[in-house]
Amino acid sequence: MRPRDLIRQRIQRQVYATVHGAGLDHTRYDRPPGDPGLFGPDSVVWLVHGDIPGMFTGGVAALLLQSLHPLAMAGVDQHSRYREDPIDRLNRTAGFVTVTSYGSTAEAEAAIERVRRVHDHVRGVAPDGRPYDAADPDLLRWVHVAETASFLAGYQRYARKPLTPDQQDRYFDEYALVAERLGATDVPRSVAEVRAHLRAVRPELAASEAALAAVEFLLTPGSLVQDRARGLAMRVLVAGGADLLPPWAAAELRLPRRSPLRTTADRAAVRALAAALRYGCEPSVVITAARARALAG
Template identity: 55%
Template sequence: MTLLEPITSGARRGLGRALRSRVAGEDAQTKAARIWQSEGERWFGPDDPVWRVHADAAMFPGGIRALLLQSLHPLAMAGVAAHSGYKGDPWGRLQRTSEFLATTTFGTIEHAQEAIARVRSIHERVRGTAPDGRPYAASDPHLLLWVHVTEADSFLTSFQRYAREPLSDAEADTYVEQVAVVARQLGVVDPPTTVAGLRATIEDFRPELAGTPAAREAARFLLVNPPLPPAARPGYAALAAGAVAMLPRWARRPLRLPWLPVTEHVVGRPLGGAATAVVRWAMHAEDPRQVS
């Protein structure tokens, strides 16, 4: 052991705790114990691709990418702007999403179904009229499909780019098939079960997408004015750069994001990869599976 190892270990554990607190909340350890230590049958196990993807730090840039893509559907964005409170309580929203993903991926079937029932109940109450006059409802299977495919595509894309060991083509298809299990429970009708089907579904949605003022405002909030202390902004900016570097070209202009392939290849992707590696390094010291 070198003289620096205790210092490095302490910094790593401190950063891991800080990240976990931000993502999972102050009661992160209680939630982790319920998810990991409860006895009962589970939909998925340690050898499944969905465990590998959802347990990796690549979920951070993947999540930012998913939110940017989701904002491009005017009806989905109208619901988020009116009901989610993403500006007033962004960390609370992140923590609820994180708990849902962890519970439905790693938890028992009983707990996963309880979490799904809560979300479906919330969706039933989220309805209204978009600025263009069209009605929307969070329980609409079509909008649920859009949210699902953007998340699945973003998490998979990020894992394939930033993980230490990307999935094989067959494992990637299995991942899409596995996340479809939860999507069906949430009310998605006929979700895609292969990577090809996932990408085809996103392509089918493109005529419905638009860069509304609400979408561009959400992008500015995510990328330019995140609710973070000054010390945390450089690390988040690197994750955000990695997220933007994964966006397809057609998604850039509606959100007024530049298309700079050379810069992103030389700067954006390496920054995203480095930031993801730091998060992975820190969170490994605070592995929720090692709950005492």
């Protein structure tokens, strides 16, 4: 095997291990023939969720933004093991987004049902005394909006060709399906509706002690992975994700102010890493299998 092929293979193996762990089952994507899944090859969801640099940085931004909702953060703090096994949460989130985007219809629906069952047990009382329930439609809407807005922001900054305004609206309209099947209501379906929702919910957002602790954990070198190369890559992606946040969110989370020079350097580092990730992981084996499945017959 040629040296460059070995390099590509190593990059792909590292990325898949970090994102999917042992959970990447190709049979979820390559059958049955002719099944487009929930969205299909012509969807904008396939475009956005297939861009690794945008999804990595957008995923970090989503975690940070979601933490600003005190009830959502209470659920994470009290019911997850992110401190003991931060990669596990990344694996589960990445796996869910991947299978609902590219998996067969049956596999996507099964993944949604599994998450609904988990949500049935995630409830409690936040430190401010308010009860929370992960199955609350309003809370589900917030988590979805923070996630999709962040994914789109990552795509628009780091994809080879940003989406047009119409495509951006289509993205929110398409992926709203997953939020609704999880139990969310009144899900925003356009850029304008997402922005309106963020404005409406902003008075409810605040950096709780749990949120600030999670941010400190995320920004601590070596807290996510011990491998030196992956640790460096994660630091680049975390900085890129923090850079995607709206200024008010970064200020609320007490993130360090970024000088123009630092911002330029961070974005250049993400773009350099993006080139390596694309070299190692494109064409995506998941998308290739899903496309062949959808177009078969």
